[in-house]
Amino acid sequence: SQTIHQWPATLVQPVGSPLSLECTVEGTSNPNLYWYRQAAGRGLQLLFYSVGIGQISSEVPQNLSASRPQDRQFILSSKKLLLSDSGFYLCAWSEERGGISYNEQFFGPGTRLTVL
């Protein structure tokens, strides 16, 4: 069966510090991968998605970046965090079969980031 891991679960970082959040998926190959952010009391915002190694699409301009160094690894980074980067960060994966991207997405447990 497939599983998705995210770490750390919680993180408190000062403004201006760097960030690296990691997400890995097990039990599937060539998944589509996604990073979402959820600010307090608000809906999910899609930040990045990837359909393959080294292929990253950005949905929202910001000081965050994403990378996919391996098939089942997705990393969210920032060189300098802002107060507005606080939120609940969720990684998700979905299956692609025969060139079709299926929209049943499976989410990880999330990372709660507080920037002070």
Added chain:
Amino acid sequence: DAKTTQPTSMDCAEGRAANLPCNHSTISGNEYVYWYRQIHSQGPQYIIHGLKNNETNEMASLIITEDRKSSTLILPHATLRDTAVYYCIVSSNNQGGKLIFGQGTELSVKP
């Protein structure tokens, strides 16, 4: 993606059916209707999806109107653990699997 409209909140008595409506009047012919839910402090959970036929699985039923402009998610026997925010999303399968989440409906199941 087509936009959806959902009530902000709903209440349901434990053991009764919860019927969550969603309007998607601008849905395109190749777009599916997806439902997810998010329990507090957890990641969203896929529930069900459909194109034009009604669908049922172990979690819920999805009723899509004939003109596909609206749908209803039915939880047949709501429990306290079904308290969550429910998201209705429309999306096609040729957009890299992207989902655009709205504000959803906050369902409170009460004893």
